[in-house]
Amino acid sequence: MSLWNYVQGRGETLTFLTYQHASLAFQTVLVGTVAAIVIAMLVYRLPIAASLTVTSSRVALTIPSLALLALLVVPLGLGVAPSFVMLAFFAAMPVIGNAVVGLRSVPPSLIEAARGIGLSRRRILFTVELPMAWPVILTGIRVSTQMIVGIAAIVAYVLGPGLGSLIFNGLSRLGGANALEMALTGTILIVAIALVFDALLVLLGRLTIPKGLK
Template identity: 85%
Template sequence: MQLLTYVQGHAGNLTFLTYQHASLAFQTVLVGTVVAVIIAVAVYRLPLFSALTLTTSRVALTIPSLALLALLIVPFGLGVVPSFLMLAFFAAMPVIGNAIVGLRSVPASTIEAAQGIGLPRWRILLSVELPIAWPVILTGIRVSTQMIVGVAAIVAYVLGPGLGSLIFNGLSRLGGANALEMALTGTILIVIIALVFDGLLVLLGRFTISKGLS
């Protein structure tokens, strides 16, 4: 089979590109998640600002990723920086919405009980509200991860790292030697990365979500 022969003959390069792709997706989702949770914590108790933030995060997902990449090329040039910023931006959007919804859904009676035993505001946030909101936040992270693993392929247009270069090089050479195998291999590896990440996030949920919330 030609596909298997191609994979065996280019195992080293495929391993490197897969690592690049997975690393880029992991880092951008991590940064996007941290930023998203910080924003959610800042606005979730303010009805007007939380509503505006929710709407903005949903509208932002309609921005064409290639258009945002093109805008980022102007100040940052080609390569990793515009790729990272674009992916981190899109990674944050689903998490912001879920984090706000999760934090706002914490029962008022639970917060009052925590206040009643003398917990300060920051302790209530860290030990009560965020743990209760965590299942909803994690769902947003899973959605974000699946999206980013796929979108990360397009950073090849700005010489970004990952499997996108393999796919687009193959598509640009269709009809040539190994062109179809290149595109198929890149696509299959991206799907595998997405499945592995989702499985790891499911395991994370099992270890971090309280039994009373699952």
């Protein structure tokens, strides 16, 4: 059976799995991004803490995702819970480093000028430093999103939602009917999700980054 025939006969199922995969990736990247920015805001003014945070976020990315997922199954069981926690953890890592670097790279002269006109420390953070750091933070979010869309496939190992079930079911049945089509369809749809998310983030950058910072 051809790939096209396989897709035509399973449109509703594929749409549902694609939605699950995209929704899981979006939610975990959102949670990871918020957590990462909060952590960055807490440490960026402390040189040692900032350096340790950036280093730790990079080292954390070397943790095998499947191993972390397996460890989370013990306290959280199978399904959505361990999948969400694992993905949110990895989603935060690229953003933390970029957020800290972006906040620390704001020119001191701008901060002093903001203080000179009477802005509080909090207002300087939200009206000067975060907007200046946003292009760097957004780059981290783009990297995080592409990574998470791909990693989300492995949550099928713990009965998590998404397109990973197509890929692993297909690979486990190689040589059988529709096995190759199943794996290829899952892979192609994951790539499509990644491309759509990246295009949306590029658009977000164009809408939110001032021309002078591009």
